Amino acid sequence: MADSATVSFTxxxxxxxxxxxxxxxxxxxxxxxxxxxxxxxxxxxAEDTLAGYKITRLEHGLQSATRARRDGADIDWVVAALLHDIGDRLAPQNHDRMAAEILRPFVREEVSWVVEHHGLFQSYYYGHHYGWDRNARDRFKDHPCFASCADFCERWDQSSFDPAYESDSLESFVEDVRTVFARKAYDPAVIRTGEVLGLPATI
Known part of the structure; x- marks a missing residue:
């Protein structure tokens, strides 16, 4: 039976x-x-087609995560690729930061940094069409995670809008997501502050 007690304060x-x-x-x-x-x-x-794109928001996440998985990425990268746009529907102007804060207690620091900054790094591919500085990401060129973020966007994010790509199912990622979010929040052994592994090498 659920606990029906309540606090004493207002x-x-x-x-x-x-x-x-x-x-x-x-x-x-x-x-x-x-x-x-x-x-x-x-x-x-799955019911939310990206306006103007050929796929749904879910399919973009699945494609990104499937690419990460097929590249041999570890569980932190795979779950981050799946969830990197989880904030799109509630925070379209800062979805990257929202997703990073969801992930931050449960993945290593490098991965949450990449998710937090992927929106800016993605603009490398299209910013010039809006009159923006497509190289705005270069403000982080000396950051240890710069290459990881650039690679994340190149290999798993900007490439994942293809309706012909055969993604793994959402069900196939369930245990990975549950494993990551079952970790003790902010466990130093998980966060691994300052450690940068990069993405797995391509074959």
Whole structure:
């Protein structure tokens, strides 16, 4: 049976230790459901065709993740490729940062940095058509993750708008997503601050 207890306060500053222990206990199952809520959002994107593109938002994520998987990428890259545009529907102007914040507690720092900056790096392919500086990404040219982000965009993101590409199914990624989001948040052994592995080499 669900816990029907509630806190004693109406202002957080008045909460007791017992109140916050209660909240922590009640929030744990919700935190544990993060992966499934993300998978539900991805599934909903199957009905959301990218305006003007030939594929749906879901298909773009699946193509990106499938390319990463077939390149031999590790689980952090694969899940990041799947979820890199998860913020599109709620935060179209800063979807990259939204996706990065979702991933940041559960993947290594290099991967969350790439997701956070992929929007800017993607503009290399089209920015000049809008009169923008397509080389705006060069402000990060000395960053250790620059090559990783440029490669992510080249190999897995900008190339994944092809209706003829045979992607792996969303179901095939479920266990990867659940594995990543079952990790202890901000575990130093996962975050691996300062470690840059890059993308797997192409064959």
């Amino acid at each position: 202002q957080m500053k008045d909460g007791t230790k017992e109140d916050y222990e209660l909240l922590d206990r009640l929030e744990e199952p919700y935190r544990a459901g993060t992966a499934d809520r993300l998978l539900t959002e991805l599934a909903a994107q």
